[in-house]
Amino acid sequence: MNVIRSNVLGFCMGVRRAVAMAEEETLRVKNSGARVFTFGPLIHNPEVLNDLKIRGVEELSRQEENIKGCSLIIRTHGIDPQRENNLRDRGAHIIDATCPRVKASQLTAEELAHAGYSLFLAGEANHAEIEGILGYVQSCNAPFCAVVDNAADAGKAAKKLYKVNHDTKTALLGQSTISEELYNAIGGAIGMFFPNLEIIQTICASTKERQQAIRDLLELVDAVIIAGGRKSANTNRLFEIAKESGKPCVLIEKASEIPPEFRSYKNVGLSAGASTPDSVVDEIERELKRQ
Secondary structure, eight states: OEEEEEOOOOOOOHHHHHHHHHHHHHHHHHTTTTTTTEEEEESSSSSHHHHHHHHHHHEEETTTTTOTEEEEEETTTOOOOOHHHHHHTTOEEEEEOHHHHHHHHHHHHHHHHHTTTTEEEESTTTTTHHHHHHHHHHTTTTTTTEESSSSHHHHHHHHHHHHHHHHOOEEEEETTTSOOOHHHHHHHHHHHTTTTTTTTSSSHHOOOHHHHHHHHTTOSEEEEESSSOOHHHHHHHHHHHHTTTTOOOOESSSSSGGGGGGGSSSSEEEEEOOOOOOOHHHHHHHHHHHO
């Protein structure tokens, strides 16, 4: 069997930075007895989260948890400013591990809202990144903000806004892991009503490169394995691209989940989400090649 890896896989810059910050914080407080929390899962990968748990990093599970004097790490997806201020007021020492690209989107949304723009956010309404950006928009009392995850809903929202205020300045920002095709389709639907729509480039370059890399990989293999957390948006998008090819594909979190039939293919592709550590990718490749 030939195992062919995608040209782009494994930790992205934002994830690598967040994990390093968490590890550094556990070392800093090691002898003080202080607890280290994350607000939500730091990243969407169970293997990494389990390793951090062994190191003493806990996920803040209850809003009423006493966090005075504790370290609290803001995850890569970010958080809305009101909630962050509340955590500070409760006495937490905040370590902001928000991906720098996500932070840039938050600040851009805030700036546009202050300037009176009506905003559209392209992405999943219940995704932590979108919730965080929305919090920045709402803190500025933007005249209008709609979260849309497809072109049809974007068109409906734009039509609704047009009936109320067809002269408003508009802008579109997207979840950093959204596909470029979907983002463009959403922008096109809004542009039918607001031709001067400002489309802000918020898609992570690593996301685009990773998605293109798996398309290139699919040309070379009989089947493909996507390694990553099942709750990871960018990993699921890679899986969707693989499925669209019509070739056999599977999303797994660890080597023990490799389907038996994948051992029968001559050329197997291997890709991974942005929060998947190299060790998991290596383990899957070793297992595929094991006789």
